[in-house]
Amino acid sequence: MSDISRITGIVSGLDTDSLVEDLMEAEEINLNKLEQEKTYLEWEQEAYREVINDITAFQDTYFNYTSATNLLSASTFNSNAVEFIDESLSSYLSVSANADAAQGNYTISNITVATTASTESSASLSAEVRADSINAGIVIDSSNNQFNITFNDVTLTINLATGTYTDLTDLQAEVQSQVDDAVGSGNITVNLDGDASSGQLVFTTDTTNEMTLSPDSDSDALDTLGFSDVNLSNRVDLNSNLADISDNFATALSVDGSEDDISFTINGETFTFTSTTTSLEEIIETVNDSDAGVEITYDELNDQFTIETDDTGSAQKIEFSDLTGNLLESLQFDTSQTYYGSDATLEYDDGSGSQTITRASNKFSFNGITINLKEDYTGEIDFSIESSSDQVMETITAFVEDYNALIEDINSRLDEERDYDYEPLTDEEEEEMSEDEIEKWNEKAKTGILADDSTLTNMVSKMRTALYDSVEGAGISLYEIGITTSDEYEDQGKLVIDEDALAEAIESDPEAVTELFTASGDDYDSNGLSQRLDDIMDSNVSTSMNENGYNGTLLELAGIENDDTEYDNSLTEQIEELKEEIEEQKDHMSDLEDKYYNQFAAMEIAISQMDTIASYISSFTSS
Numbered sequence: 251m252s253d254i255s256r257i258t259g260i261v262s263g264l265d266t267d268s269l270v271e272d273l274m275e276a277e278e279i280n281l282n283k284l285e286q287e288k289t290y291l292e293w294e295q296e297a298y299r300e301v302i303n304d305i306t307a308f309q310d311t312y313f314n315y316t317s318a319t320n321l322l323s324a325s326t327f328n329s330n331a332v333e334f335i336d337e338s339l340s341s342y343l344s345v346s347a348n349a350d351a352a353q354g355n356y357t358i359s360n361i362t363v364a365t366t367a368s369t370e371s372s373a374s375l376s377a378e379v380r381a382d383s384i385n386a387g388i389v390i391d392s393s394n395n396q397f398n399i400t401f402n403d404v405t406l407t408i409n410l411a412t413g414t415y416t417d418l419t420d421l422q423a424e425v426q427s428q429v430d431d432a433v434g435s436g437n438i439t440v441n442l443d444g445d446a447s448s449g450q451l452v453f454t455t456d457t458t459n460e461m462t463l464s465p466d467s468d469s470d471a472l473d474t475l476g477f478s479d480v481n482l483s484n485r486v487d488l489n490s491n492l493a494d495i496s497d498n499f500a501t502a503l504s505v506d507g508s509e510d511d512i513s514f515t516i517n518g519e520t521f522t523f524t525s526t527t528t529s530l531e532e533i534i535e536t537v538n539d540s541d542a543g544v545e546i547t548y549d550e551l552n553d554q555f556t557i558e559t560d561d562t563g564s565a566q567k568i569e570f571s572d573l574t575g576n577l578l579e580s581l582q583f584d585t586s587q588t589y590y591g592s593d594a595t596l597e598y599d600d601g602s603g604s605q606t607i608t609r610a611s612n613k614f615s616f617n618g619i620t621i622n623l624k625e626d627y628t629g630e631i632d633f634s635i636e637s638s639s640d641q642v643m644e645t646i647t648a649f650v651e652d653y654n655a656l657i658e659d660i661n662s663r664l665d666e667e668r669d670y671d672y673e674p675l676t677d678e679e680e681e682e683m684s685e686d687e688i689e690k691w692n693e694k695a696k697t698g699i700l701a702d703d704s705t706l707t708n709m710v711s712k713m714r715t716a717l718y719d720s721v722e723g724a725g726i727s728l729y730e731i732g733i734t735t736s737d738e739y740e741d742q743g744k745l746v747i748d749e750d751a752l753a754e755a756i757e758s759d760p761e762a763v764t765e766l767f768t769a770s771g772d773d774y775d776s777n778g779l780s781q782r783l784d785d786i787m788d789s790n791v792s793t794s795m796n797e798n799g800y801n802g803t804l805l806e807l808a809g810i811e812n813d814d815t816e817y818d819n820s821l822t823e824q825i826e827e828l829k830e831e832i833e834e835q836k837d838h839m840s841d842l843e844d845k846y847y848n849q850f851a852a853m854e855i856a857i858s859q860m861d862t863i864a865s866y867i868s869s870f871t872s873s
Contacts, residue, residue, distance in 0.1 A: 266850045269846075274839060278839070281836065284831050285677075286674040287828055288829065289674035290674055293699055294699050295809070295819075298807060305656070309788075312649055312780065319645045319648065322767075322768060322770075322784065323768065324349070324764050327642050327763060328637075330347040330353065330635050330637060331636055331637070335632040341624065342623070342627040343358065343361060343622060343624055345633055347620075347635045348618045350617070351617060352600070352618070353634075353636055354600065354601060354634065355601060355633075356633055356635065357599040357604075358599075359628070359629065359630040359631065361594075361596050361625070361627040361628075362594060362595045363594050363625060364611055366559045366560075366566055371556075374554060375486060375500055375501075375555065375582050376481075376485050376500060377481045378452060378453075378500070379483065379484055380450055380481070381451040381476030381480060382476040382477075382479070384449070384476040385447065386415065386416050386418050386447045386448070388415045388474060389413075389414050390471065392412065393469050395469055395471055396469045397470060399429065399432065399433065400460075400464065401438065402459055402461075407466060410425065410471055419446050421442075422442040426439070437456075438453060438454070439453070441454065450476065451476060451477075454484075457552055457553060459484075460485050486498050488530045489529050491526055493525040499581075501580045504576045510523070512525055512528070512575040514571065516537065516542040516544060516557070517542045518542075521537060521540070525575075534546045534547075534548070543559055545557070555581045557570070562612065563592070563611065566591035567588055567589060567590050570585050571585045594611065594623050595609075596614065612624075619635070639756040639757050642756050643752060646733075646752065646756075650733060654744045654745055657742070657744065658744065660709075663699075663706070664702060664703060664706055666701050667698050668697060675695075705803050714735075716783055717783075718735075719774075720775075721777070724769060726755070727766070730755070731766070732747060733745055733748075733752065765778065766779060801815055807821060809821070
């Protein structure tokens with residue numbers, strides 16, 4: 251309401267705020283009713299959209315030409331099965347066959363899989379952990395006898411014996427001993443590159459191990475040991491700016507910190523970066539998202555990079571070189587040669603003679619057969635393609651199960667009774683309840699939101715009829731292939747399958763079963779079951795306008811997300827109208843509240859004036 255500051259009841263002593271609140275109660279009730287009506291319409295729209303999504307999902311599964319279970323297509327009912335003579339050989343390739351594949355025996359031999367073009371780092375890219383040169387006579391005391399070492403994600407503290415080390419071999423032996431105690435003998439080797447009087451300590455470990463030295467905050471020994479300004483890890487940090495880690499590569503990275511001091515080319519694409527603001531991770535991401543057609547990956551275990559083309563085949567290549575700086579060299583790539591992929595080949599024999607077939611990928615599709623190569627194999631792999639009723643059986647069974655689930659959900663919504671004791675909550679009511687209480691209340695309030703809906707009732711009725719009206723030319727009915735309506739009243743039209751009868755129908759008269767589902771004619775009677783159901787569903791959920799310029803009935807009513815009908819539908823129009831009414835009601839209440847306060851203010855002024863006059867008369871008479 252209005253946010254005007256008011257001072258009330260000073261003269262009269264009345265609780266003006268309470269009086270105005272009482273006067274506004276009827277208007278508040280009207281506002282709440284409008285907001286509850288809007289909320290209920292939003293719930294109703296949400297419920298319709300849930301049904302629309304369920305119907306659309308059903309259509310996408312069984313009435314879409316891109317679906318493997320499309321019941322509008324005869325090929326779904328002409329299923330072929332592939333059987334390997336030696337099933338163990340299926341590890342070298344997979345084979346599938348559609349309805350167009352000729353039944354018979356086949357042989358595949360001399361398989362060579364297609365490869366990408368690829369190359370990897372020739373060695374680990376990170377520099378060794380090597381100290382600067384130190385001299386004998388180093389003093390270790392309580393101020394410099396510790397440092398930390400992180401070994402494969404476990405951080406440990408190394409404590410050195412105090413004393414003066416006049417022989418560096420003794421210092422090396424002490425460091426080695428303490429490191430062995432911490433991480434286990436043989437995991438990290440500490441060598442002395444030099445002699446007893448002068449040299450460098452070098453930490454090494456197996457390439458698969460990650461090792462990082464770090465200072466101890468209280469008594470750091472690293473400076474004393476010569477590790478003040480050197481690489482402290484056997485792994486380059488992919489997220490650090492390259493300028494900061496240029497010396498941490500086994501082959502030092504040549505950068506000067508100027509703008510665009512790193513550039514290289516891959517497959518004709520040029521990449522330019524500035525070392526002071528760019529990390530390896532950012533370079534990898536840039537290259538992988540480019541048109542170079544390659545992917546760079548880092549093998550953390552072996553500290554190596556790999557560059558691989560996105561696709562396979564002999565036309566794929568990796569051709570690259572450094573332009574400014576030496577990043578590719580530092581990553582241990584040999585840029586002196588071009589790397590190529592290779593094609594896939596196989597020998598194919600369908601009984602009419604062997605043929606050699608080559609493809610750029612490992613997928614071969616021809617004559618209704620799809621072959622995916624997995625591994626090279628020089629021997630022969632025999633398989634057969636035969637007609638299979640199992641797949642048809644599975645598809646029809648799944649169709650019936652999904653149909654039953656769909657109508658069960660719709661019927662449950664139609665049969666729910668609305669509980670008028672539960673209306674959408676007002677803001678004030680929600681403030682007095684917990685989230686769990688609100689959720690449970692709303693669940694009850696949404697009950698029966700689509701009860702007895704005429705559009706859904708009509709659709710379900712038409713679907714039931716469509717399944718049992720005869721199909722011209724099919725010569726067979728749903729009942730005759732073992733699919734009937736449940737005798738249980740509560741099932742409300744669910745279908746029941748006699749599996750033996752269905753299997754017998756598919757085996758004995760596959761053409762009739764196919765025609766029953768897939769027939770397509772000029773009118774309802776000549777259409778098969780699939781076309782009938784699809785037409786009925788389309789009339790309710792189609793996003794394409796009919797000849798009269800309308801979408802499906804449910805879309806006209808409630809719309810669907812990510813479609814033109816999302817905001818152009820009957821319920822949205824009603825919701826928007828209610829929003830306008832709510833705003834108008836709020837404005838009206840604000841004006842009315844101001845009016846009441848102004849009236850009370852005028853009353854206060856009048857009372858004050860009367861008190862002044864009375865006081866004046868009283869003082870006049872007393873004098």
